[in-house]
Amino acid sequence: MSRQRTMEKIMQSEYVSIGELVRITNCRYSTLKFYTEEGLLEFEQEEEKLTRRFPRERAVSRINEIMKLKKEGRNISEIKNILSSL
Amino acid sequence: MKEYLLSEQFALISLDGMDVLHDTAAKKVALSGIAMADAIQKMISDKDISDISSFGEKLAGEIDRIKSMSKKEGAELERKMVSILKAREVLTEIPNILGCDMNYYTANVTMREYRSDPAEYQGIVENIRAEILEPGEVSLETVCLLYLCRETGCMHDIFSVEEQEQIQRRMMELMGREPLYKVLLETEFHSGIRNAYLGFLRAKTNLFKNPYLEGVNLLFPFLDRKQAIFIDMIIAGTTVEERRKKTIEFLRKNGHVCEEVPIGSESFVKVDNKYYRIWPSTRSNKIPIQGIELLPVYM
Numbered sequence: 001m002s003r004q005r006t007m008e009k010i011m012q013s014e015y016v017s018i019g020e021l022v023r024i025t026n027c028r029y030s031t032l033k034f035y036t037e038e039g040l041l042e043f044e045q046e047e048e049k050l051t052r053r054f055p056r057e058r059a060v061s062r063i064n065e066i067m068k069l070k071k072e073g074r075n076i077s078e079i080k081n082i083l084s085s086l
Numbered sequence: 087m088k089e090y091l092l093s094e095q096f097a098l099i100s101l102d103g104m105d106v107l108h109d110t111a112a113k114k115v116a117l118s119g120i121a122m123a124d125a126i127q128k129m130i131s132d133k134d135i136s137d138i139s140s141f142g143e144k145l146a147g148e149i150d151r152i153k154s155m156s157k158k159e160g161a162e163l164e165r166k167m168v169s170i171l172k173a174r175e176v177l178t179e180i181p182n183i184l185g186c187d188m189n190y191y192t193a194n195v196t197m198r199e200y201r202s203d204p205a206e207y208q209g210i211v212e213n214i215r216a217e218i219l220e221p222g223e224v225s226l227e228t229v230c231l232l233y234l235c236r237e238t239g240c241m242h243d244i245f246s247v248e249e250q251e252q253i254q255r256r257m258m259e260l261m262g263r264e265p266l267y268k269v270l271l272e273t274e275f276h277s278g279i280r281n282a283y284l285g286f287l288r289a290k291t292n293l294f295k296n297p298y299l300e301g302v303n304l305l306f307p308f309l310d311r312k313q314a315i316f317i318d319m320i321i322a323g324t325t326v327e328e329r330r331k332k333t334i335e336f337l338r339k340n341g342h343v344c345e346e347v348p349i350g351s352e353s354f355v356k357v358d359n360k361y362y363r364i365w366p367s368t369r370s371n372k373i374p375i376q377g378i379e380l381l382p383v384y385m
Contacts, residue, residue, distance in 0.1 A: 023209055
């Protein structure tokens with residue numbers, strides 16, 4: 001049985017769950033799930049039914065990049081192209 | 087997102103859209119949920135919660151206490167929780183959306199409701215959604231929040247019908263895996279009458295998945311937090327976008343936070359923390375009055 005981690009602990013850890021990523025970035029779960037399915041967010045998962053672990057710093061900076069590009073009016077396929085060329 | 091206790095998280099979910107001035111049935115249910123959240127918070131803060139039978143006994147004791155909670159105690163709990171959340175600037179009082187309905191608006195009726203900070207509300211709800219719908223571990227706090235939402239009838243406010251089905255399956259799975267979750271989720275604290283009321287809301291949500299039936303909500307506005315209202319405006323010769331813009335302007339003028347949210351091929355209007363659909367309509371009085379129905383969306 002796991003317990004919810006405090007924000008302080010989340011901000012200190014190397015890997016976070018998608019729920020914790022929601023708390024840090026204030027993004028919707030469906031948005032993050034979509035980015036994950038589109039391959040925009042990398043994660044580690046030991047087995048299919050186990051928790052997906054996201055490298056916190058990389059994931060947050062990637063989400064910020066996506067948000068910035070979205071504000072510039074880019075669509076998801078353009079964002080994918082831009083981010084893959086980096 | 088800020089850090090919250092279990093009772094504060096649940097209060098932000100359950101008080102959102104509740105009448106400030108009157109003692110409604112929905113508010114009574116929300117307050118018993120907040121009292122329960124407070125009790126569970128204390129129980130899970132104990133270092134050792136591995137004694138399942140003792141946990142079950144304590145839980146049953148708390149339920150008896152909450153069931154016999156007086157009106158005065160409920161009001162005191164509301165005052166205490168509201169003052170905490172207001173001090174943290176995450177709960178405000180705004181005019182009730184029903185006050186924007188033509189009949190109330192023209193009669194100058196003032197009604198007030200609570201509104202949770204939209205960003206914080208979204209953070210709490212999306213965190214629950216992420217944990218329960220994702221594969222892997224589900225934290226004790228999330229299971230407690232889902233339990234409280236189930237018992238107080240908030241599920242249909244937060245989750246779509248499909249999500250509720252997924253959650254039910256997940257909860258069954260968790261009950262099989264973790265004895266503490268089994269004790270918690272098998273313990274009910276809603277009354278028989280409340281159970282019938284929750285059953286009605288569930289059936290209503292299922293029924294209103296068909297958008298043509300959503301107007302039936304006009305008959306039962308007092309049973310739900312989402313309320314269908316009628317706003318009079320000239321419809322003839324206007325486009326969908328013009329009507330949406332005018333509706334948003336009117337609601338903003340009356341103290342509501344509104345934004346347009348495109349979902350699929352349709353655009354909904356998010357008013358405070360609830361989603362609505364705009365439907366052109368006419369009210370038949372002595373002369374027909376054109377306007378729009380603002381209908382709650384049940385996804």
